[in-house]
Amino acid sequence: MSTDADDTSETERMEKIDVRVPSTVLDAIESEYPRRGYSSRSEAVRDALRNWLNPSPELSEEILADLLESRKQREAGETVSAAEARERLGLDDSDE
Structure with missing residues (x-):
């Protein structure tokens, strides 16, 4: 889990985007983000996007x-x- 303070510099500007997701996905995010220690839905989604951009290495065969x-x-x-x-x-x- 990442926190915003760790991942954004003071000079980095946050931009707002609109994303449409199925209601079932939104319901899952709503119930899951506090359980995983995120303070907000936005924080959880930002962390997921960072992980998508910089995926963890996979173990080789x-x-x-x-x-x-x-x-x-x-x-x-x-x-x-x-x-x-x-x-x-x-x-x-x-x-x-």
Whole structure:
């Protein structure tokens, strides 16, 4: 979630636009924006537009395959905890 204070500079001028949406979409926005922590419908829509312009990167097929393999290794008991790995490698936690 973004806030307006974080995303607009003092010199950036806000412009008003008119957008028509189906009433079901507007009803969903009305019920959802406070639940997600937005102070207004406009703030939520601005944030959605910013996300549309700058989408989050998607995970590649290679990374997804690596994550799946990692999960299989964990479920098969082929992994160790970070503490156990530090102990096996002789790393001392007291220096942290």
